[in-house]
Amino acid sequence: VQTAWEQITPEWLFLGSFLAVILIGTIGLRFVPFFYADERAPLGLVDALFTATSAVCVTGLIVVDTATYFSVWGKLWLLALIQVGGLGIITFTTFLIAAMGGRPSLRQEAITSGSREAVQNINYRGLARHVILFTLLFEAAGFVLLSAIWVLQWALSEGGTLGGDTPVGFWEVLGHAAFHSVSAFCNAGFSTFSDSVIRFQNWPLTLGCLMSLIVVGGLGFLTLEELYMSFKARRAGRGYRMSLHSKVVLGMTALLLLGAWPAFAALEWGNSLSGMPAWAKLVNAMFMGVTPRTAGFNNINYVQATVGSNFLTILLMFIGGAPGSTAGGLKVTTVALPALMAWSRIRGRQVTGLLKRTVPEETIQRAVGLVVLGFALVTGCILLIVISEGSSPERFLDYMFEAVSAFDTVGLSRDTTPGLSVFAKLATIVLMFLGRVGLPTVASALTVAAYRPMGEFRYAQEDVVIG
Amino acid sequence: VQTAWEQITPEWLFLGSFLAVILIGTIGLRFVPFFYADERAPLGLVDALFTATSAVCVTGLIVVDTATYFSVWGKLWLLALIQVGGLGIITFTTFLIAAMGGRPSLRQEAITSGSREAVQNINYRGLARHVILFTLLFEAAGFVLLSAIWVLQWALSEGGTLGGDTPVGFWEVLGHAAFHSVSAFCNAGFSTFSDSVIRFQNWPLTLGCLMSLIVVGGLGFLTLEELYMSFKARRAGRGYRMSLHSKVVLGMTALLLLGAWPAFAALEWGNSLSGMPAWAKLVNAMFMGVTPRTAGFNNINYVQATVGSNFLTILLMFIGGAPGSTAGGLKVTTVALPALMAWSRIRGRQVTGLLKRTVPEETIQRAVGLVVLGFALVTGCILLIVISEGSSPERFLDYMFEAVSAFDTVGLSRDTTPGLSVFAKLATIVLMFLGRVGLPTVASALTVAAYRPMGEFRYAQEDVVIG
Ligand SMILES: [K+]
Ligand SMILES: [K+]
Numbered sequence: 001v002q003t004a005w006e007q008i009t010p011e012w013l014f015l016g017s018f019l020a021v022i023l024i025g026t027i028g029l030r031f032v033p034f035f036y037a038d039e040r041a042p043l044g045l046v047d048a049l050f051t052a053t054s055a056v057c058v059t060g061l062i063v064v065d066t067a068t069y070f071s072v073w074g075k076l077w078l079l080a081l082i083q084v085g086g087l088g089i090i091t092f093t094t095f096l097i098a099a100m101g102g103r104p105s106l107r108q109e110a111i112t113s114g115s116r117e118a119v120q121n122i123n124y125r126g127l128a129r130h131v132i133l134f135t136l137l138f139e140a141a142g143f144v145l146l147s148a149i150w151v152l153q154w155a156l157s158e159g160g161t162l163g164g165d166t167p168v169g170f171w172e173v174l175g176h177a178a179f180h181s182v183s184a185f186c187n188a189g190f191s192t193f194s195d196s197v198i199r200f201q202n203w204p205l206t207l208g209c210l211m212s213l214i215v216v217g218g219l220g221f222l223t224l225e226e227l228y229m230s231f232k233a234r235r236a237g238r239g240y241r242m243s244l245h246s247k248v249v250l251g252m253t254a255l256l257l258l259g260a261w262p263a264f265a266a267l268e269w270g271n272s273l274s275g276m277p278a279w280a281k282l283v284n285a286m287f288m289g290v291t292p293r294t295a296g297f298n299n300i301n302y303v304q305a306t307v308g309s310n311f312l313t314i315l316l317m318f319i320g321g322a323p324g325s326t327a328g329g330l331k332v333t334t335v336a337l338p339a340l341m342a343w344s345r346i347r348g349r350q351v352t353g354l355l356k357r358t359v360p361e362e363t364i365q366r367a368v369g370l371v372v373l374g375f376a377l378v379t380g381c382i383l384l385i386v387i388s389e390g391s392s393p394e395r396f397l398d399y400m401f402e403a404v405s406a407f408d409t410v411g412l413s414r415d416t417t418p419g420l421s422v423f424a425k426l427a428t429i430v431l432m433f434l435g436r437v438g439l440p441t442v443a444s445a446l447t448v449a450a451y452r453p454m455g456e457f458r459y460a461q462e463d464v465v466i467g
Numbered sequence: 468v469q470t471a472w473e474q475i476t477p478e479w480l481f482l483g484s485f486l487a488v489i490l491i492g493t494i495g496l497r498f499v500p501f502f503y504a505d506e507r508a509p510l511g512l513v514d515a516l517f518t519a520t521s522a523v524c525v526t527g528l529i530v531v532d533t534a535t536y537f538s539v540w541g542k543l544w545l546l547a548l549i550q551v552g553g554l555g556i557i558t559f560t561t562f563l564i565a566a567m568g569g570r571p572s573l574r575q576e577a578i579t580s581g582s583r584e585a586v587q588n589i590n591y592r593g594l595a596r597h598v599i600l601f602t603l604l605f606e607a608a609g610f611v612l613l614s615a616i617w618v619l620q621w622a623l624s625e626g627g628t629l630g631g632d633t634p635v636g637f638w639e640v641l642g643h644a645a646f647h648s649v650s651a652f653c654n655a656g657f658s659t660f661s662d663s664v665i666r667f668q669n670w671p672l673t674l675g676c677l678m679s680l681i682v683v684g685g686l687g688f689l690t691l692e693e694l695y696m697s698f699k700a701r702r703a704g705r706g707y708r709m710s711l712h713s714k715v716v717l718g719m720t721a722l723l724l725l726g727a728w729p730a731f732a733a734l735e736w737g738n739s740l741s742g743m744p745a746w747a748k749l750v751n752a753m754f755m756g757v758t759p760r761t762a763g764f765n766n767i768n769y770v771q772a773t774v775g776s777n778f779l780t781i782l783l784m785f786i787g788g789a790p791g792s793t794a795g796g797l798k799v800t801t802v803a804l805p806a807l808m809a810w811s812r813i814r815g816r817q818v819t820g821l822l823k824r825t826v827p828e829e830t831i832q833r834a835v836g837l838v839v840l841g842f843a844l845v846t847g848c849i850l851l852i853v854i855s856e857g858s859s860p861e862r863f864l865d866y867m868f869e870a871v872s873a874f875d876t877v878g879l880s881r882d883t884t885p886g887l888s889v890f891a892k893l894a895t896i897v898l899m900f901l902g903r904v905g906l907p908t909v910a911s912a913l914t915v916a917a918y919r920p921m922g923e924f925r926y927a928q929e930d931v932v933i934g
Contacts, residue, residue: 307863308854342839345832365812368835372809387775394861396774
């Protein structure tokens with residue numbers, strides 16, 4: 001006999017737990033006065049809900065300045081929401097992928113042996129523990145590195161400052177380091193500095209450390225596990241055949257980063273990066289390519305960046321990171337597969353091959369479904385926001401940027417968020433939740449449906465003319 | 468033995484003939500002084516190329532005011548280019564569809580009988596004659612109707628004017644009517660009035676006549692032929708089973724028009740339509756829904772319309788009309804099929820069914836290929852244009868509107884075209900050509916590839932995780 005608890009599907013558990021955490025976060029922000037800095041009134045209900053959703057969905061859009069508006073306790077509360085949200089998303093998605101037989105090595109077996117069944121022999125408790133340990137390990141490593149860099153810089157600075165003008169204490173430096181290592185690995189984008197990471201434009205080690213955390217967080221547990229296994233095998237002199245999934249994730253990540261880097265360097269060289277030495281321009285252009293996927297720290301002010309950079313950032317935000325990671329967006333694999341299929345068809349191929357493997361049509365069709373859904377949601381929401389925000393064609397780019405940033409849980413903004421109407425804030429809240437929780441849920445539900453026995457009634461075929 | 472002429476594929480013939488006509492049009496505009504009104508210098512090379520491409524590709528984007536810049540001879544030259552372009556596109560695409568066995572009734576047979584071969588027994592000469600006759604018939608009907616309305620209004624007006632303030636002669640009225648009936652049916656969007664059709668805001672018969680020509684031109688020959696056959700059968704008391712293709716075309720057209728109408732009415736009621744009587748608001752809102760697919764006449768100034776209306780117009784422009792018609796855009800069927808597949812997958816279905824028919828997966832995949840290609844081209848071109856036009860975030864909407872209007876050969880503009888840089892003009896020329904000639908060519912080439920015997924080498928399957 002199944003208890004009610006056992007009847008809950010993982011998808012509903014995921015949706016429900018995220019809603020519950022957001023609710024708890026909202027109540028805390030609304031009703032606990034000592035979460036706020038002196039002379040700051042607690043946030044209203046909509047702003048509290050917005051901030052809690054942004055933290056739990058690791059988005060990073062903010063209606064008030066995190067650095068000055070919250071007390072230490074408030075910042076700890078946000079950090080807790082981010083950590084729970086980040087761990088929740090990576091655990092849930094990894095768990096679902098594994099349960100679906102999507103854990104690359106297992107899935108491969110299931111497919112080559114012709115079985116359409118989900119693989120059932122996953123050690124769930126072991127997997128969850130692994131994911132949590134691995135997250136904490138990377139965050140700890142990030143904390144140690146950032147602390148080392150920042151304490152050193154702080155000790156060497158005149159008056160004990162950290163980038164800015166105001167002197168800070170030793171423990172404060174460690175607090176900043178802890179907050180930023182968690183926020184970077186979880187791709188959360190919240191910062192305890194008013195200017196995000198703009199103050200670190202000339203600190204290459206800091207930017208490098210943050211970029212590493214962001215990229216590693218956005219690769220996902222399964223791919224990192226495979227990288228580790230591949231490293232171990234190579235050291236032992238053995239071969240290791242990486243799964244197609246991890247190859248696509250690594251390839252797309254490399255492609256997007258290496259493509260974005262020179263583009264941002266060229267677009268911003270004489271603009272928002274001007275006045276820096278050439279090496280700093282290169283590091284900051286690289287950071288501009290890393291942060292849209294989907295960290296949301298900003299090392300420059302996007303209002304001052306060129307329209308080209310802003311548009312390119314929108315495209316990168318829309319794509320996002322890997323499934324089973326802390327990154328948001330449509331996901332690199334979801335975008336790669338339809339593009340790959342298009343390319344195959346344009347070359348007259350009837351099967352979609354990649355790296356000497358055939359990608360199942362059914363998976364590509366699910367990817368198309370997700371892209372269509374994501375595109376429809378973002379487009380609909382842009383329409384709602386521009387309608388609600390009135391007739392101001394000059395601000396169209398701002399709203400488009402904001403909606404994509406919300407749906408793909410990036411958190412970059414053209415300083416638009418605080419000025420949004422209540423309606424637009426509510427639309428943004430829904431968009432953040434749908435992007436972070438809704439999309440993986442739909443992806444998972446689609447995958448489950450794909451494993452149903454094939455016995456569907458089919459009507460006679462009839463073609464439609466396209467083009 | 469095949470002669471060189473016989474070896475030319477229909478696609479190359481299509482590309483080559485459009486290039487040739489554009490070249491002839493450019494030479495005429497560049498070097499014939501009496502094409503221009505008194506005191507007007509002939510266009511420079513880039514502007515002449517732009518205008519010729521816009522006319523032959525029935526786009527309607529203009530760098531100079533057609534009404535005042537050209538002489539009667541110049542207007543006749545443009546009209547000839549439009550007529551050749553419009554006839555060329557409708558003949559070529561209908562011919563290709565038919566040759567591919569895509570003529571709905573024939574294709575259906577080929578599929579249900581299991582044959583993958585292209586149907587060969589098309590009477591090409593007969594088909595081309597039919598298409599041309601049918602085009603001229605509708606244009607003639609439009610000319611008669613428009614002339615009747617306009618001559619009457621002109622005769623009744625004080626001082627013999629046609630909407631505007633300047634008196635016009637009888638033959639001039641007929642000239643306007645001829646130009647507009649061809650331009651409307653060909654979805655060309657060129658107008659011999661400086662304000663396009665804004666002057667007809669309170670002339671419901673004129674707007675209705677133009678809307679009918681636009682919609683009929685955008686449905687395509689095959690669907691109109693089926694409508695006629697269905698009408699004949701019903702009159703004879705027989706049944707007629709319309710092809711799935713025509714049902715999709717008619718359904719999507721109705722859906723888009725009926726969806727856009729109330730949306731534009733709501734968005735513009737108190738804005739660019741204010742000051743009109745309610746019936747005129749309704750007629751003009753309907754015209755706003757018709758013109759983006761893909762006529763390009765404007766009955767209001769899009770600069771004064773709300774951002775919401777502009778964004779909605781961009782979406783409608785991107786979708787466009789039916790294949791095998793004078794309309795541009797990605798085409799209603801090409802957009803409908805991936806959306807339909809997404810919907811099927813989200814509901815857990817493994818086959819894409821519609822109106823008691825199964826749509827072949829391969830066709831949907833080609834549609835995805837075309838959408839991906841179109842989206843990539845437009846996105847890339849928006850990026851190029853915003854980069855070339857410099858750092859002006861306020862004008863992002865203008866450039867996005869312009870690029871979509873060019874690629875989907877609509878011709879609406881937020882008064883952006885004349886001010887474009889030479890680079891942006893060249894990019895727009897390429898975009899118009901690719902949208903009008905490139906997309907059907909790729910669609911046709913894809914369809915040909917799909918009929919190749921299946922004997923492709925397949926690698927082992929391996930799955931990729933999405934979402
Ligand atoms: K983020
Ligand atoms: K047009």
